[in-house]
Amino acid sequence: MDIRFALAIGRLILSVGAPLVVAAGAASCGDPGAGADARPTRIALITLDTLRFDGFSPELMPETYRLMERGHVFSRFYSSTSTTQPTHATILTGLHPWEHGVTRNGLVLGQHFDLLPEVLQDEGYWTSAIVTSYPLKGSFGYDQGFDEFDDEFGVDYSRTWVGEEVEGGGFYSLGEDAAARARAAVAAAPIGPQFFWFHFFDPHDPYGDTPSGEGEVVVQLPALRYLGEKGDPTFADWLPRARAQYERDIQDLDRHLAGLIQSILADEAFETSVILTADHGESFGEDSSLGHGDRVSPSQVHVPMAILAPTVTGTDPAARLDVAGSVDLAATVAHIAGLTGTPFGGRSLVERNGSSWPAAGTGAAFGMRRLLPEDKVELRLDGSEHVQSQPVFYAHHKGRLIEGNSEDARPADPAAESPSGGPASAESLPDEEKIRALFAAFEASLEGAGAEELDSSAARDALGALGYGR
């Protein structure tokens, strides 16, 4: 069925108020939110800000990894963008950024979209969210459909760099506080089907601002970038220190996160599912850049993804090799909740192909770099300058990440080896014309996707204080 037709049908079903049908196998008949054994369903969607794919590992997150590997762990999962708001808008709507229109930070997610929490709320779910950084504040549209939305960022960190203190403090919260608030929200939730969205910020810069990083200098990304871009000789020393502090923050998060997940799972009154992913990764020079937002390179869009759910836990293979992305999460949660006929694009990642899970390499992932309101020059660590004016999309195609637009397509990571062993950039790209045609279609969709700007200088200041370029 044509996807737009399917979407239209899905919306029509919702708009006339017909009850959603319960999927066979996922839940008992006629009672969405009640698991197969009649316990209410509890779903926790956890988004970890700025966690690279290799950050979710048995070494860096041993406790959380040990819990999540009982379900399915994906190794070919890609975030929709390398920027916080656009990817989260995709996670909550099941739409690509060129469809929901939040193509950069500072835009408001439209009220006319059907968000995952709205659909679940309509089906009787209690919906509750804890977000831990300013870009996800409810005023940007992320509170739609939530019975409770906690977007208070109480921790006032001063940001320091080589002894210099930066004005502004923090507009975010860290793992210990967030996990405590999440546990309280779970404890206070009414009995019945429940959906939680928990967002954690710890891996995001400044690096080393969690208790694990104490004793080392806190490294701020803008300062690191300044040293790198001007070729300062101390950059070579600061880069590994920044990475080490980033990893300490991840290790600190692991303890709080694992404690939260464990407490959720321990409550046997519910049939519980946990989905864990990241909104984007982080570059530490691999792609000649730092941080995130300017590129759709593997270090910035290849992210962790793991699912614990009654239908997947304990089934083989636990290591999933099919390709998927942020756009698939809303459909996945809806499937776990036992709903069909929902308006979400993407595919359910807990759906089998007959009796087996999707094969290695099947599936798809698409995304884009954020759009900027005006041209910006990106200065890379190799000294090259790149003017950001055209949209840049990516597609995961035949095992490789391809980036570009209607005019040009190229490997997103030229340094990576091609399947034949040579440098990827030295070979012609298979299916280049088809990929450019796909990107042209994405470009055409962009024209019709408009998101509003939040008209608030306070919002701009707060985003700026966190280092979010506008």
Ligand SMILES: [Zn+2]
């Ligand atoms: Zn983010």
